[in-house]
Amino acid sequence: MVTNTDADRFVAEGFLKLEEAFPRETGDRIREALWQQVGLSPDRPGDWTQPVVWAAPDPMGRGPFGEAVRGPALAEALDLLAGKGGWEPRGTIGNTPIRFPHPSDAGDTGWHIDQNDPGPGGAWGTVTARSRTLLVLMLFSEVGPDDAPTRIRVGSHLDTARVLEPHGERGLDFFAAAPLIDEASAHRPVALATGLPGDAYVCHPYLVHAAQPHHGTRPRFMSQMPFMLTEPLVPGAATPLARAAGLGLAG
Template sequence: MSAILGEKEIEQFIHNGYVRIDNAFSQEITGAALDILWKDLPCDRLNPSTWTKPVIRLGMYTQQPFIDSLNTDKLHSAFNQLIGENRWIPCRNVGTFPVRFPADKQPNDTGKHVDVSFPGKDPENYFEWRANVKSRGRALLMLVLYSDVSEKDAPTIIYEGSHIDIARILSQEDDFGLSFMELTGKAEALPERKEVYATGKAGTVYLCHPFLVHAAQPHRAKTPKFMAQPPLLLKGELNISGAATGYTPVERAIRLGID
């Protein structure tokens, strides 16, 4: 499998915390996925007057179009370059779908946060899930666009370079790391970082460092936004010290925060 990312893109991922993959999957896959999602929404696809909520969250999706969207040769090549071969688990679902609509009411989920990767004392309570400096269980955060997203279509805000700040914070904790709520509190107090909008055509995927701080925002356009943000699961933990054969880009990024 040929390498899809150049040296410049690898360095961008290490220092900025993300890399954008255009045309990661086809428009045919996009169309099939959207047909499934619209059937599950409690509103009319052709009648905007029924779009009364700013966000509707749909459940886990494992149908073939979703699996195909995250398992293209292009994405697998990028996974190998960023994480290393045989160190990640192919995606078998895309997690929950926060579908965002243009609405007068403001969404209540727009705070800065870092996604967490392993359960705490109560596995049923996501707010108690945790992350540690070795990113146990999570290789990447992925922002997967199933609809065209402009700057007005509620693009996810990426805080460029914030993964280095989070690595520094987590390096001061033990293997149990910090909970979602603990990390959220610390994310709000981090140094100011450049804001980048995760825009693009349907089929675009942003591969993000697992520690990258990001946030949702209100929808200001006319067409609903469909984006999944599944993890790429990691086999075990990352190696961030004492490596005899060097470090992968995702590991090198963490080391910037702890060296």
């Protein structure tokens, strides 16, 4: 159960970890299906020749792929943070990078916030203070400190608010925004998105985060997905999501 204390922590830190957001067994089933999809095996590490392999979830959300995003614990958290009726349900999980132990950097480990405005025709490519999304990370394997957990700059959403606000609804190009947001949030402490299959992280759309190389022994399975908001984010409005954005501007 999420509480008002959790909401206050989200406002201050920019993310909230949900343990057992969906059943561990569901995460295990997703992991097994993804192994089959990419044609690799946990028993053949010699075949893990790339640092990251992107898998595509079942677009219809059949079986565990839909079960993971429709659980009551996640819905309760989204209701608390974005307001009841403030977000749109998903049918399946999102982009799914599988990271493997590997000496090479995949070249995708820069600090950034995710694209948060689909724009005309669903082109994406933009980050804006009037975000249409919030970000959820879901874990489908055990993720320890060495297993390429997503890096999170705690409180960085407050810095991002000040970077984006002058650009209004038009926002900034995703790639142009990244170095500005990186510099503005470089002083923040770093947390790691570790946990067990079934855990999830609900992240403010302004939260600065980054991938990292895998230094462990077990491949990391996770999915990163936007949940669409029913209305663009208005900094300073009543929900914790909006209050967090307003706090950044006030600071």
